[in-house]
Amino acid sequence: MPKSNVLPFPGADKPRRKVVEPTQAAIDALPLGSGDWVVRGVPGLVVRCGARSKTFRLIRRVAGRQVKRVLGELSLAEARRQAMTVWRDLKPRPPGTAPIPTLEEALDSYIEQKQLAPRSAADYRYMLEHYLSDMLPQRLDVLALDRAGVRARFAAIAKKHGAATAALTLRVFRAVYNWARKVHPDLPESPTTACSLPRVKPRDWALNDEELRRWWAAVRKLSPVKRAWWLTALLTGARASSVTNLKWNDVDFEKRLIRFRVVKGDRPYVVPLADWLEHWLRRYRGEDWLPNEADWIFPSPADPMRPLWPAVRNRGVPSPHHLRHTMRTRLAEAGTPPDLARVALGHALVQGVSERYITAHLLVEAVRPFINAVAERYREVMGWAKD
Template identity: 25%
Template sequence: MPTADLSKRPSIAKIKHPDTGTVFYSHDGNGYKGLRLSVGKATKTWVLSKRVGSSIKSISLGAWPEIATGDMALTIAKQKLDDLDHGRDAGATGIKTLGDAFDSHIKNSTAKKATLDTYKIEIDTYLTDLFAKPVERVSLPMMEEVVRNIERAGKVSTAEHVCALIRMASRRASILRGLPYVAAELKVKQKPKKKPGILFDAKEQWPVLDLIYEIKSPTRRVAWLLMVFTGLRAINVRELDWKDVDLAKATIRIADLKNHQERIFPIADAVVDALKSLPHRTGWVFPAESKSGHIEDLGHLSTPEEVDGKPVMVKTLRQHDCRRLHTTAARAEKLPTYIIDQLRGDTEKTVQDVYDQGSASHEDAKRIAAHIIRRCGRLP
């Protein structure tokens, strides 16, 4: 085996590439035991030969000139051997790429399928190249370049989502591989635009109930009434099952809120009456001919307006607006914050919240419903 001074970059630079094949060089001296420089037709790569158990393994340490000298190569070798001893190497953890690290994170995630589907779309669109790189070679500037490109396209909210996905993967790699948490400082520079409020002036009469009562489908109409009178998220309304509805007690149970908690909610008489108007009492409350068997999308509600002399339908009420209006009505009724949090299904914020076994009552739900009805210009 030929030798060379592997301790100095200039001497390594003088080593010529062979026309064919690979030539291994050892250090011209007593140091660097087991360290070799693999010189191919176009590359020079550091390799460590080490007995691991009953066999000799060749461990690739990285390329020259990124790893400039034997001293640097041995420092990396020490870390790799330590990873092997503690089961943090790529083979033991199964994490070679940043994408592997993200997949490992997802296996332990409790996120819903819809959320995971969104993750996949954003990864396929923006992170294919980055997630294919070995975790050791992914730098913060690489991550920042991906996020900045999305920002430059004016997609600030998307940049926030992608930034979060990269941090998930980097943190998982840090935990399992013992690598630095490279994405710790990754952030979006631009401030996302302020999320819009409702599309009409809340200080004036609310058009909500007029819009809802114009819906021709009884099932869809009751679903919208449930959203506005309970403030629940659309997905929880759409996935409501009759087994979780108790009309006698005027309650509904949501088994999996956004925070993965289970809650029983009191409902107003207006909601009870609306649910009683539906013709079925088993299975999904809002069935539909869909893959899931229930309504998949409640869309939005519109009002006719004249634009440039032509009648057009203008979006007036979105699904999440119901949650905004429900909270507005609850605060207008001066209900305590902890009651509003319970009725919204929010995560417990204090020790008292954890100990509270359910202070929100049927009367609270009725007060909010009555306020909404009044704001819509109807009699309670």
């Protein structure tokens, strides 16, 4: 009989897989007693709808054999996270491969290997411990597979604490993760790839002439040590911690220079001592300075062996960082070239092709005319006189 006349015998139909959408609402809507449902988009994740409960399981093939793990009665989000963790443990890894670190272990390694300044290391640790504490014990590969969860977390931080805090936390997380990825190249792309944060608006903190006059009216009423502290912050634009930790051996009255040792990024720098700042400091040292063994320029009145900060804050006086913004703005007003303005504020020079040839400490004297121009402008606005 010709083959064309042979009718094929019908075989048994393959059982159809029942698929459920990866949402909690879809899981909740599944009827009890309906059997196993595959969760779409999550490899191996199955929800079994028994007579009384719904239980998640992970079913994957490892080295040619099927492996099953019962995850339990969980929410979809928790079941997804546990499935990722279990699969990472089951998945074969090449011999000799280093174990994937947790976020906390990666942070410790990053701080140690990058040799961060103590202040920077403390800031990095604070951001992750304060805003991502529950993520610290989780492995990086597990975090990487939960992009939606990571995106939701940073959106929540932005909503509760502001875009600037969320953006800073995001930068720290991304830096730590990407550093670990260099050591563990099999790590997937950072989950922060999917994060989109509101743009942080620039801070218009520089004080105008009228605000400077009000500032001076408030500062004049302070004690001599606090008044000298604020004048130093104003006439250098230095950060609060840099001003606080000044000692007299940091000030060279002969060469008219001032050196900041405690700085962000652990990059000490030297700037010209403005003529007006020299006047105020000489006067303060001769009339009001409280001698102390530590040689602090601004000792705490309560304990001279300790520096003044944080008792320097006073109601009605803008923050020290407002004065830093003011100095940068007034330098621009005086026509200071960008590179010299960076030297004046202790900023790193931009790493362009030509900037790599610039040696910052050789530009200190070039900054002096602009520092004095800003100080002279302050004198005009606030009516200073050398009495």
